[in-house]
Amino acid sequence: MSHTSAPGENYLTGPKGLKSWLLTVDHKRIGLMYLYTVLSFFLIGGIFALLIRWSLFSPDHKFIDANTYNKFFTYHGAIMVFLVIIPAIPAALGNFILPMMLGAKDVAFPKLNLASYYIFCIGAAFAVSALFFRGADTGWTFYTPYSIRTNTTVILVLCGAFIAGFSSILTGLNFIITTHKLRAKGLTWGRLPLFVWALYATSIIQVLATPVLAITLLLLIFERVFQIGIFDPKLGGDPVLFQHFFWFYSHPAVYIMILPAMGVISEVIPVFSRKPIFGYRAIAYSSFGIALIAFVVWGHHLFVSGQSEFANFLFSLITMFVAVPTGVKVFSWIATMYKGTIRFNAPMLYAFGFLEIFTIGGLTGVFLATLAVDVHLTDTYFVVAHFHYVMVGGTLMGLLAGMHMWFPKMFGKMYSEGAALVGFILVVLGFNITFFPQFILGAQGMPRRYWSYLPEFTFLNQVSTVGSWFLGAGFLWTAIYMGRALFSGAKAPDNPWDSKSLEWQSPSPPPVENFLHEPVVTEWTYEYRPSKA
Amino acid sequence: MSQATVTHHHAHHFASADDEFEAAKQGMWVFLVTEVLMFGGLFVAYGTFRGMYPEMFHEAHKMLSVPMGALNTVFLITSSLTMAMAVTSAQKGLRSRTTGFLAATFLLAGCFLVVKYFEYMHKIHDGLLPAGFFTNHELTNPKAPLFFSLYFVMTGLHGVHVLIGMGLIAWIMIKNQKGYFSPAFYTPVELVGFYWHFVDLVWIYLFPLLYLVS
Numbered sequence: 068m069s070h071t072s073a074p075g076e077n078y079l080t081g082p083k084g085l086k087s088w089l090l091t092v093d094h095k096r097i098g099l100m101y102l103y104t105v106l107s108f109f110l111i112g113g114i115f116a117l118l119i120r121w122s123l124f125s126p127d128h129k130f131i132d133a134n135t136y137n138k139f140f141t142y143h144g145a146i147m148v149f150l151v152i153i154p155a156i157p158a159a160l161g162n163f164i165l166p167m168m169l170g171a172k173d174v175a176f177p178k179l180n181l182a183s184y185y186i187f188c189i190g191a192a193f194a195v196s197a198l199f200f201r202g203a204d205t206g207w208t209f210y211t212p213y214s215i216r217t218n219t220t221v222i223l224v225l226c227g228a229f230i231a232g233f234s235s236i237l238t239g240l241n242f243i244i245t246t247h248k249l250r251a252k253g254l255t256w257g258r259l260p261l262f263v264w265a266l267y268a269t270s271i272i273q274v275l276a277t278p279v280l281a282i283t284l285l286l287l288i289f290e291r292v293f294q295i296g297i298f299d300p301k302l303g304g305d306p307v308l309f310q311h312f313f314w315f316y317s318h319p320a321v322y323i324m325i326l327p328a329m330g331v332i333s334e335v336i337p338v339f340s341r342k343p344i345f346g347y348r349a350i351a352y353s354s355f356g357i358a359l360i361a362f363v364v365w366g367h368h369l370f371v372s373g374q375s376e377f378a379n380f381l382f383s384l385i386t387m388f389v390a391v392p393t394g395v396k397v398f399s400w401i402a403t404m405y406k407g408t409i410r411f412n413a414p415m416l417y418a419f420g421f422l423e424i425f426t427i428g429g430l431t432g433v434f435l436a437t438l439a440v441d442v443h444l445t446d447t448y449f450v451v452a453h454f455h456y457v458m459v460g461g462t463l464m465g466l467l468a469g470m471h472m473w474f475p476k477m478f479g480k481m482y483s484e485g486a487a488l489v490g491f492i493l494v495v496l497g498f499n500i501t502f503f504p505q506f507i508l509g510a511q512g513m514p515r516r517y518w519s520y521l522p523e524f525t526f527l528n529q530v531s532t533v534g535s536w537f538l539g540a541g542f543l544w545t546a547i548y549m550g551r552a553l554f555s556g557a558k559a560p561d562n563p564w565d566s567k568s569l570e571w572q573s574p575s576p577p578p579v580e581n582f583l584h585e586p587v588v589t590e591w592t593y594e595y596r597p598s599k600a
Numbered sequence: 601m602s603q604a605t606v607t608h609h610h611a612h613h614f615a616s617a618d619d620e621f622e623a624a625k626q627g628m629w630v631f632l633v634t635e636v637l638m639f640g641g642l643f644v645a646y647g648t649f650r651g652m653y654p655e656m657f658h659e660a661h662k663m664l665s666v667p668m669g670a671l672n673t674v675f676l677i678t679s680s681l682t683m684a685m686a687v688t689s690a691q692k693g694l695r696s697r698t699t700g701f702l703a704a705t706f707l708l709a710g711c712f713l714v715v716k717y718f719e720y721m722h723k724i725h726d727g728l729l730p731a732g733f734f735t736n737h738e739l740t741n742p743k744a745p746l747f748f749s750l751y752f753v754m755t756g757l758h759g760v761h762v763l764i765g766m767g768l769i770a771w772i773m774i775k776n777q778k779g780y781f782s783p784a785f786y787t788p789v790e791l792v793g794f795y796w797h798f799v800d801l802v803w804i805y806l807f808p809l810l811y812l813v814s
Binding site: 173175176179236240241243244247248274275276278279281282283285286289293296297299302303304305312580 | 626627630634639642649730733742750
C-alpha cells in the first residue's frame with residue numbers, strides 16, 4: 068500500500084499479481100475494475116435488449132412466451148439502470164479522473180472506495196442471481212401491489228438494488244469530501260474543471276436520494292417477508308405511496324445518470340474547439356439547478372395514478388423548469404464551438420452525438436411534462452423512446468466520449484481514429500433507427516411492455532429491430548478496436564489532445580501517486596487562447 | 601499510563617493529520633445526512649398513515665407501554681452523556697477514563713435492548729404483529745395492524761442501529777485499551793460519538809411519535 072513508484076513505473080506496472088489488484092486502494096485501479104464490471108453488465112443488459120427487439124420483430128412469431136418476455140425486459144431495465152448507467156461515469160471514469168483533475172494522490176477515503184466496489188459486486192451478484200431462480204417480472208420499477216404478489220424471485224433483485232445503493236452512496240460521499248479537501252494548491256472552486264462540478268452535483272443527489280430508495284426497497288422486502296402491508300391495499304396500505312417513494316429517488320436518479328455525462332461533454336467541447344468554455348459559471352451552477360429541481364418533480368411519474376389535479380398541475384409546471392438549466396448548458400456548448408477551431412476526433416464526434424440525441428430526448432421530455440399530452444402518451448412507446456434518447460443519448464454518448472478522451476491517459480495507448488469513426492456512425496445511426504420509430508409508435512398508441520402488438524405497427528417495429536442490430540454491431544466494433552488498441556495500439560503521448568486540465572500534466576499512464584511533482588495551479592482550466600493574437 | 605502507545609501516521613494523500621481529521625469528520629456528517637434521509641422515508645410513511653387514520657393511531661398506541669419506553673429514553677439519553685464524556689477523555693488522553701465511559705455507554709445500550717426485547721416479546725404474545733400476522737382481538741379498528749407494522753419497522757431499524765453502535769463502541773474500547781488513541785489522534789472515538797448521538801436522536805423522535813399519541 069505504501070508503494071512508491073520507481074522512475075518509469077506506472078500504476079499498471081506497479082505492484083503485480085491478481086491480489087495487488089483485488090486489494091488495491093489506488094483510485095485508478097478501482098476505476099478500471101468498475102469500468103470492466105460495468106461493461107460486462109452492459110453486455111448482459113444489451114443481449115437482453117437484442118432479444119426483446121428480436122421478439123418484437125413481428126406480432127405473432129414469438130420465440131419466447133409472454134412471461135419470459137416480461138422477465139427479459141425486467142432484466143434489461145434493472146441491469147442497465149442499477150448496474151450500468153448509474154455507476155458508469157461516476158464510479159468508473161470519475162474514480163479515475165476526479166482525483167487527477169484535482170491534483171490529488173487519491174480520493175479522501177481509499178479503503179471506503181474499495182469497499183464500495185465490493186458492495187457493488189455483492190449487490191450485482193444478488194440481482195443477477197435471480198436469473199438462476201424464478202427470475203423477476205415486475206419491470207425495474209417494482210410497482211406494488213404486483214411486486215408483492217408475483218411468485219418470481221423479485222426479492223433477489225430488490226436486495227441487489229438495495230445493496231448496490233450503498234455503493235453509490237459511498238462513492239458520492241467520497242467524491243464530496245475529496246473535492247472539498249484534496250484540491251491542489253491554487254485550484255480554487257472557480258478554476259475547477261466542469262467535470263468536477265458535475266460529479267459534485269451528482270454526488271449530492273446520490274447522497275440525498277439513494278437512502279430514500281434504500282428504505283423503499285427495504286419496506287418492499289419486508290412487505291414480501293413480513294407482510295407489513297404499508298404498500299398493500301389488501302392490508303390497508305397505499306400502493307401509490309410506493310410510487311411516491313420510488314420516484315422520489317428514481318427521478319433524481321435520472322440526473323445521477325445524466326449530470327456526469329454533461330460534465331464529460333463540458334470537458335470535450337472546449338478541448339476540441341480550442342476555445343475557453345462559454346458560460347463557465349452558468350454551466351457549473353446549472354448542474355446544481357438541475358440537482359435542486361430533480362427533487363421536486365417526482366410527481367410527473369404519477370399523472371395518471373389518481374394524484375390530485377392540483378398536484379398534477381404543480382408537478383407539470385416544475386418539470387418544465389428542468390428545461391431551463393438544461394438549455395443553458397446546451398447553448399453554452401454551442402456558443403463554445405462558435406468560431407472555434409474544431410477537431411473531429413472521436414471524443415468530439417461523440418459530443419456531437421450527445422448534442423443531437425440528448426436534445427431530442429430533452430425536448431420530448433417537455434411533451435411528456437405537458438399534462439394533457441401525457442395522459443395520451445403515458446405507458447406508450449413514446450415514453451420508451453424518450454428515456455432511451457436521454458439515457459442512451461445522454462449517458463452512453465457521454466461515456467463513449469469520455470472513454471475515447473481518457474483512453475490514452477488510462478492505458479497509455481492510442482486507438483485508431485478511422486475505426487472510431489466507423490463505430491461512431493454505426494452507434495449513432497443504429498440508435499436513431501432503433502428508437503426514432505418508437506416515438507411514432509407511441510404517438511399512435513402502442514403500449515409499452517406488451518409482448519405483442521396490432522398488425523399495423525409491424526413495419527415500424529421491424530425498422531426498430533433492424534436498428535438494434537446496427538447499434539449492437541457498433542458496440543461490438545467499439546469493443547474490438549479498443550481491445551486491439553490495448554494490446555497493439557501506438558504509444559500515447561502524455562497530452563495527445565493538448566488539454567489544460569491537470570490529469571494531462573502527468574505521464575500516460577500515470578504513476579502510482581498520479582503526479583511526478585506536486586501540481587500547482589496558476590490559471591483557469593479553460594485558457595485555450597490562440598498562441599498568437 | 602504505563603501501557604505502550606501506537607503512533608498514528610496520517611495517510612499519504614493528506615497534507616497533514618489535521619486535514620485528515622477534518623475530512624473524516626465531514627465524511628461522517630455526510631453519512632449521517634444519508635441516515636436522516638433513510639429514517640425520513642419512514643417518518644413520511646408514518647405521517648401519511650397518521651393523516652389517513654388519526655383515531656386508529658390513538659387507539660393502537662395505547663397498547664404500547666409508556667413506562668418501558670420512558671425508561672429506554674432515560675437509558676439512551678444517559679448513554680449520550682457517557683459517550684460525550686468518553687470523547688472528552690480521549691481528547692485529553694485519559695485512557696482508562698475513556699474505557700470506563702465507553703463501557704458505561706455500552707452497558708446502557710445493552711439495557712435499552714433488553715427492555716426492547718421484553719416489549720417485543722409482550723407484543724408478539726398479544727398478537728400485536730405486522731399487518732399480515734396480526735391476531736389481536738382487543739383492537740377493533742381494522743386498520744390497527746398498520747400501526748404495528750410501522751412500530752416494528754421503525755423501532756426494528758433503530759434497534760439494528762443500536763446493535764451496530766454497540767459493535768463500534770466495543771471496537772474503539774479495545775483499540776483504546778491497546779493505546780491507539782492520543783490527544784493527537786482520536787478520530788474513531790469522535791466519529792463513533794457522532795454516530796451514537798444520532799442513534800439517540802432518532803429515538804427521541806420515535807418515542808413521542810409512537811408512545812405518546814394524543
